[in-house]
Amino acid sequence: MYGMLTGIGLGLLPLLAILAWAGGTKAFRLVYAGSAGQLARRSRKLIAWAAYAAIASWAVAAVTLMLSAARAPVFWVDRLALQVPLAVLPTAMLGFVTVPRLRKLRLKAKGLDGALPYEVRAEAAHPGIVLPFHASALGALTAFYYAMEPPVPFRFIDAIMPLLAYGGVLGLLYVRHLHRWRKVSVLAAPLRYHAWGRFGRFAGTVAAVGAIAAVGIAIEQQSSKLPARMSMMAGEMDWGGGQQPIGTEIVHAHSEHGGHIAATEAAAVGSVEVTAAALRVGEGASTAAGMRKHDVRHVGGVGTVSLDQLTGPQDGKPDRTFTLVAQRQDVRLASGEVIKDAWAFNGELPGPELRMKKGELIEVKLVNQNVDEGVTLHWHGLDVPNAEDGVAGVTQNAVMPGQSYTYRFVAEQTGTYWYHSHQDSQEAVSRGLFGPLVVEPASEEGAVPLNTGGGQEAHAELGEPPEAKEFTAMTHIWDRVGLAVDGWTGVRKETVVPGTEVRLRLINTDDWVRQSYSVIGTSFRVVAIDGTDVNEPGLLAATRLELTTGGRYDLSFTMPNQPVFLAIGNGTKTGLLMTPDGKGEAPSELPSSEDVFIPTHYGKPTATAFGADSIFDRQFTMLLDNKLGFYNGAFNQLYTINGKVFPDTPMFMVQEGDLVHTTIINRSIVDHPMHLHGHHMLVLSRNGDNVDGSPWWSDTLDVQPGETYELAFRADNPGLWMDHCHNLEHAAAGMSMHLMYEGITSPYEVGSGTVNHPE
Numbered sequence: 001m002y003g004m005l006t007g008i009g010l011g012l013l014p015l016l017a018i019l020a021w022a023g024g025t026k027a028f029r030l031v032y033a034g035s036a037g038q039l040a041r042r043s044r045k046l047i048a049w050a051a052y053a054a055i056a057s058w059a060v061a062a063v064t065l066m067l068s069a070a071r072a073p074v075f076w077v078d079r080l081a082l083q084v085p086l087a088v089l090p091t092a093m094l095g096f097v098t099v100p101r102l103r104k105l106r107l108k109a110k111g112l113d114g115a116l117p118y119e120v121r122a123e124a125a126h127p128g129i130v131l132p133f134h135a136s137a138l139g140a141l142t143a144f145y146y147a148m149e150p151p152v153p154f155r156f157i158d159a160i161m162p163l164l165a166y167g168g169v170l171g172l173l174y175v176r177h178l179h180r181w182r183k184v185s186v187l188a189a190p191l192r193y194h195a196w197g198r199f200g201r202f203a204g205t206v207a208a209v210g211a212i213a214a215v216g217i218a219i220e221q222q223s224s225k226l227p228a229r230m231s232m233m234a235g236e237m238d239w240g241g242g243q244q245p246i247g248t249e250i251v252h253a254h255s256e257h258g259g260h261i262a263a264t265e266a267a268a269v270g271s272v273e274v275t276a277a278a279l280r281v282g283e284g285a286s287t288a289a290g291m292r293k294h295d296v297r298h299v300g301g302v303g304t305v306s307l308d309q310l311t312g313p314q315d316g317k318p319d320r321t322f323t324l325v326a327q328r329q330d331v332r333l334a335s336g337e338v339i340k341d342a343w344a345f346n347g348e349l350p351g352p353e354l355r356m357k358k359g360e361l362i363e364v365k366l367v368n369q370n371v372d373e374g375v376t377l378h379w380h381g382l383d384v385p386n387a388e389d390g391v392a393g394v395t396q397n398a399v400m401p402g403q404s405y406t407y408r409f410v411a412e413q414t415g416t417y418w419y420h421s422h423q424d425s426q427e428a429v430s431r432g433l434f435g436p437l438v439v440e441p442a443s444e445e446g447a448v449p450l451n452t453g454g455g456q457e458a459h460a461e462l463g464e465p466p467e468a469k470e471f472t473a474m475t476h477i478w479d480r481v482g483l484a485v486d487g488w489t490g491v492r493k494e495t496v497v498p499g500t501e502v503r504l505r506l507i508n509t510d511d512w513v514r515q516s517y518s519v520i521g522t523s524f525r526v527v528a529i530d531g532t533d534v535n536e537p538g539l540l541a542a543t544r545l546e547l548t549t550g551g552r553y554d555l556s557f558t559m560p561n562q563p564v565f566l567a568i569g570n571g572t573k574t575g576l577l578m579t580p581d582g583k584g585e586a587p588s589e590l591p592s593s594e595d596v597f598i599p600t601h602y603g604k605p606t607a608t609a610f611g612a613d614s615i616f617d618r619q620f621t622m623l624l625d626n627k628l629g630f631y632n633g634a635f636n637q638l639y640t641i642n643g644k645v646f647p648d649t650p651m652f653m654v655q656e657g658d659l660v661h662t663t664i665i666n667r668s669i670v671d672h673p674m675h676l677h678g679h680h681m682l683v684l685s686r687n688g689d690n691v692d693g694s695p696w697w698s699d700t701l702d703v704q705p706g707e708t709y710e711l712a713f714r715a716d717n718p719g720l721w722m723d724h725c726h727n728l729e730h731a732a733a734g735m736s737m738h739l740m741y742e743g744i745t746s747p748y749e750v751g752s753g754t755v756n757h758p759e
Contacts, residue, residue, distance in 0.1 A: 002071065002706025003669050009063040009079070010147050010669075016056040016087060017140035023049030024133030027098075031125040031184060036112035039124060043106035046129075050094040050102075053136050057091040060084060060143070071706060074623065074665055078154040083143040086166070090139040093132035101128050122185040127177035134173050142166045148628045152643045152667065224630035228753030230647060232394045232720060232738060233746055238650040240618030242658065245742060304745050307395060307719050310386040312361075312409035319360035324351065324377065326399075326421070326433060327369040334487035339478055343371055343421075343431040349487055350474050350509075351435025354419065356411045358442045367404045374398030374755055375433060377407060378422035380550055381531050381699040382437065383678050384409040386719025386744075391677070392423040393748050393756030394720055394738075399423075400755055411439045413680075415531025416505040416552045418474070424757050426511065426728035430479075434509055436472050439531075469496055470503035471576060473517075475568055477510050483574050491575055495582040496559045502578065503527070504555040504566060508547040512727040514671060514702065517545040518590055519555065520572075521564035528554035529599060532680060535694035536604035544594040548673035548702030550726040600686050603694025610659055610712055612684045617658040618715075624703065624725075624735070626668040631734050638733050639668065639725060645734025652723070654715040655742045662711045666703040672730065675700045676713070676739065677721040684710040700726055715739075720746050722758070732759040 027046055033039035061084050067076040105123055112120070142162055151159040324345045331342040331349045345351030356362055368375050376398055378390035388409045392398040399405045420434035428434075471494065477483050485492065496502060508515040525537040526545070530552050545553055557564070563584040566576040572586050625640045641649045654660060662681070666672055676699060683696040687708055703709060724736035736759060750756045 002067070002075070003704075005063050005067055006669050006705070009060060009067075009083075010144075012056055012060045012063065013083070013087065013140050013144040013147060016053060016060065016091075017137045017144065019049065019056055020053045020091070020133050020136035020140060023053060024130055024137055027130040027133050030129065031121055033116065033121075033124065036109040036116055036120075039116060039120070040106050040109035043102045043109065043124075047099055047102050047106075050091075050099050050133075053133070054091045054095060057087040057136070057140075060087040072665075072708065074152075074154075075667055075706065078146065078151055078159070081154070081156065082146045082151075082159055082163075086139040086143040086146075087136075090132060090135035093135060097128045098132045101126060105129075118185075122181065125177075125181045125184040127174060127181055131170075131174055131177050135170055138166060138169060150625055150627060150643075150667070152623055152625050152640075221630045221633055221635070225633045226647070227751055229749045229751045231746065231749055232647075233651075233740065235647055235738075236650045237653045237740075238620060239653045240620045240660065242618040243655070244653075304743050305718075307386045307744050307746050310719050310744075312385050312388050312407070314408060316361060318363035318408065320356050320362050322352075322354055322362070322364045323367065324364060324435075325367045325369055326371045326375040328371055331432065333478070333481070333484060333489065335484065335489045335492075337478075337481045337484075337489060339432065339481065341431075343375075343428060343433045345433060345435055348435070349432045349478075350476065351419070351433070353435060353472065354437045355440065356438075357440050358411055358414050360442075361408065361410055364407045365404060366399055366407070368399045368401050370401050371428075371433075372401060373427070373757075374400045374423045375421045375428065376405070376423045377419055378425075378677075379409075379417060379419050379437065380675075381415075381417040381552065381680075382409075382411070382439070383413060383680065383717055386678065386717065386721065389677055389719070389721070390422050391722055392758045393750030393754065394722060394746060394758060395748070397748060398755045398757070413531055414439045414441050415528055415533070416472075416507065416554055417531055418507050418509065418550075418552070420509070422722075422758050425759055426732045429509060429728060430511060434476075436474050436505070436507060438472070438505065468501040468503065470505065471578075472505045472507065473566060473568065473576060474507040474509060475515050477513065483569055485568055485574060485576065490573065491577050491586045493577045493579065493582065496564075496578040496580065498559050498561040498580050500559040502557055502559050502564075504576075506545070506547055506553045506555065508549055508551055511549055511729055512671075513549060515547045515568065516570060517547065517553075518567040518594060519543075519557070519564065520567060520587055520591065521562055522557050522560050524555050524557040526553055526597065526599070526602065527556045528552075529696065530680070530698045530700060532697035534599075534603045535606045537694065538602065540597065542591055542594050543597050545597045546702075548671065548700060548726070549728075550673055550675055550700040551698075551702065552700075598686070599683075599693065599696045600689055600691050601693045605692060606695060608682060608695050610682070610714065612690065612710070612712075614659055614712065616661040616712070618652070618654055619661045620652050620663070622662060622664045622674070622737075624664065624666045624668055624672050624674075626670065636733055639670075639672070639730040639735035641735060641737050646736040649734070649737035651738045651740045653740055653742060656715055656718050658715040660713050660715055662713075664701070664703050664709045664711065666705055666707050669705050670730075671702060671704050671727065672735065673700050673702045673726040674723070675726040676723045678717045678719060679713045679715075679721070679739070681711040681713045684712055715741065719744055724759070728759065 023046060026049060030042055033042055064076055064079045064084050068080060108120055145162055326345055328341060328343055329347060331339050331344045331347060333339065333349055339349060342349055364377060366375065366377050376390040376392050376396060387395055388407050389395045417437040418434060419437050421428035473485050475483060475485055481489060506517055523539045523541040525539060527534055527537050547553060561580055563577060563579040565586050567590055568575045572589060575586060577586050623642050627638050627640060629638050631638055631645055638645050664674060680697045680699050681701065683691050683698055685691060701709060718741045721739040722736065723739050724731040748756065750758060
C-alpha cells in the first residue's frame with residue numbers, strides 16, 4: 001500500500017503541473033478573444049481547467065492524508081509540510097480568485113454583441129486570472145522537486161532555498177502580468193496574438209533559464225566526483241547518543257589529502273579501553289592454541305590497532321584447505337547451456353561448495369588467474385575476523401591477475417552461507433564469482449554427517465530409517481539464459497526414498513530480485529534463517545517463501561510416498577522435483593492461494609542475551625530513501641541513507657562490548673536488503689509488531705517500501721565493517737556505509753587511483 005500511494009502521489013504532481021500550465025496558457029490568451037461569444041466560451045472552459053487542477057491537487061492531499069493515517073510521521077512529514085501546501089494553496093487561489101473573475105467575465109461577455117469593449121478585454125488580462133494557474137504549475141513542479149530530492153531527515157531550514165526560488169519566480173511573473181494588464185487597459189484597439197513573437201520570447205526565456213541551469217548542473221556534476229584516493233574511515237561519525245571520546249570530529253570524505261590521517265586520529269582519541277580480539281574461537285576448535293589476540297590499551301589518551309592485525313589464527317595446521325581460482329572463460333552449466341565470458345571460480349558456475357564443520361580452522365587460497373578487474377572473497381553471513389572479511393579497500397587490497405591471497409579463520413557458526421567477490425561486486429556476482437558455503441555442526445555436538453546421495457535403498461531394506469539428504473538451491477539469473485538453480489535450468493529431478501529427512505538450503509544471489517519459493521506435495525518447516533536455527537519451527541503448508549538478495553532459508557520435511565516439488569520463481573517451469581522412484585512431472589501450476597511467510601510470530605520464543613527491554617549503549621537510525629542526482633559525475637537514481645550517499649553517509653561508531661539498537665526505515669519505493677558484515681542482528685519488531693516467536697536473527701534483512709524494523713546486536717567483533725544494501729546496484733550508487741569500532745584503523749584506500757572498488 002505504501003509503495004502504491006507513494007507512486008500515485010509522485011505521478012499526480014507532474015499531472016497537476018501539466019493541467020495548470022495548460023490552463024495558464026489558455027488564460028494568457030483569453031485577452032485575444034475576437035468576440036464576446038468567444039470570450040464567454042473560453043471563460044467557461046477555463047473554469048473547467050481550474051476544476052481539473054483542483055481535483056489533482058486534492059488528490060495529492062488525499063494521498064498524503066492516507067499515508068499519515070497509516071504510517072509514522074517520518075514517512076509523510078515532509079510531504080505534508082512542503083508538497084501539500086505547494087499543490088493545494090495555489091489551486092485554492094484558482095477557486096477564490098480566478099474562478100469568480102472568470103464567472104463575472106463570462107456573464108459580461110454573454111450580455112454583449114459584436115466587438116469587445118476595451119474595459120472587458122482588460123479584465124480578461126487581469127493577473128488574478130492567469131497568475132494562479134502559473135502559481136499552481138510552478139508549485140507542482142517545486143513539490144515534484146521535493147519528491148525527487150526529499151529533505152530527509154526533515155528540517156524545514158534545509159528545504160528553504162527551493163521555496164525562495166519559487167517565490168522569486170512568482171514575483172517576476174506577477175510583475176510581468178501586471179505590466180501587461182496595465183498596458184491592455186489603456187488600449188482601445190483590438191489586440192492581435194503574434195505567435196512568432198510569443199515563441200521568440202518563450203525561446204529566449206527557456207534559453208536563459210537553460211544556461212543558468214547548465215552552469216548549476218556542471219557545478220553539481222563536478223562536485224559529485226569522488227576523489228582518486230580516499231580512506232573508508234573518512235566521513236561523519238555518528239556515536240548513536242552514547243559515550244563519545246573527547247577530540248572526535250567530523251572528517252569530510254571528499255577531502256582528497258589528509259582524510260585518512262585525520263580520520264585515524266579522530267577515531268583513536270579517547271580514554272576508553274579497547275580490546276581488539278583477532279578471533280572469537282568456537283567451541284571445540286582443534287586449533288585454539290593457534291589463536292592470536294591483540295590487547296590494545298590507550299596510553300596517554302591515544303591507542304589504535306590496524307584492522308589488518310585482526311586476523312584468524314596464522315599458526316597451526318588447518319583442518320580443511322580450499323583453493324579457488326578466479327578466471328574469465330566460457331563455462332557450461334550443469335544443464336548444458338554455455339555462459340560466454342563468465343567470471344568463475346575453478347571453472348564452475350556456481351563455484352564449488354565449501355563445506356566444513358563448526359570449530360574447524362579453515363584455509364582458503366584465492367588465486368586470480370585473469371580477472372583484470374581484481375577479486376576478493378567475502379564470506380556472506382559468516383562472522384569472521386575483520387581482516388578475513390574480503391572487502392577490497394576496507395579489509396584488504398584487491399587480488400589482481402597473477403596474485404594470490406590466503407584467508408584463515410575458524411568457522412564459528414553452523415548454517416547456510418555463501419561466498420562472493422567484493423571487488424566490483426555488482427559485476428562480479430552477476431557474472432559468476434560466487435558459490436555456496438555450508439558449516440555443519442561439530443561431531444561432539446551430536447551432528448550426523450549429511451549424505452547427499454547413495455546408500456538409501458540398503459537402509460530401507462534393513463528397516464532402518466534412511467540417511468538424511470539435502471539439496472542446495474542457489475538461484476541465479478544468467479544473461480541470455482535465464483533463471484538457473486545450482487547451474488540447472490528447468491526442472492531438476494532427484495530420487496528420494498520415502499521417510500528420508502530432507503533439508504533444502506535456499507540461497508538467492510540475484511541483484512534486485514526477491515525470489516519466490518513454493519513447496520508442493522508436503523508440509524515443511526523453516527528450520528534456519530540466514531544461517532541461524534529457528535527454535536521449534538511449526539509446520540507450514542500453502543505458504544510461499546520470498547528471499548531477498550543474499551538471504552537464506554533452510555527448509556526441512558520428511559519425504560512422503562509421493563512427489564514433492566520445490567517451485568522457484570513465479571511458475572513451475574524451474575525447480576527441484578523429488579520423487580520416490582525418479583519418475584513423475586512437475587505440477588502445471590502453483591497453488592491458487594498461498595500466504596507469504598513472515599518470521600515475526602513463527603516458532604517458539606527462547607532466551608537470548610539481550611532483547612527489546614535491554615538498556616542499549618548506542619541507538620542509531622537508518623533512513624532509506626531515493627532521489628535523483630549526480631554520483632561520481634554521472635546523473636542517476638541515487639539511493640540514500642539518512643539523506644546522503646557514500647562517502648557522505650555516516651559511520652556508526654561503537655566501542656567493543658556495546659549493545660546497539662538500530663531502527664531501519666524505508667521511505668523509498670523499492671526494496672533494500674540491508675547487509676551488515678561481521679554481525680548477526682536480532683530483529684525486535686517489524687512495523688511496530690514485536691517479534692514473539694523464535695528469536696529472529698538476520699544478516700541480510702529485506703526492508704520493503706514503507707517498512708520499519710527495530711534491530712539489536714552486540715558489538716563483539718572489532719573492526720571496520722561494511723553496512724550496505726545488497727541490491728548491489730544500489731550500493732554502487734551510494735547506498736553504503738560502515739560500522740566502525742573506536743580505536744580501529746584501516747591502511748587501505750578506495751578510488752580510481754587505487755585498485756580497490758568494493759561495489
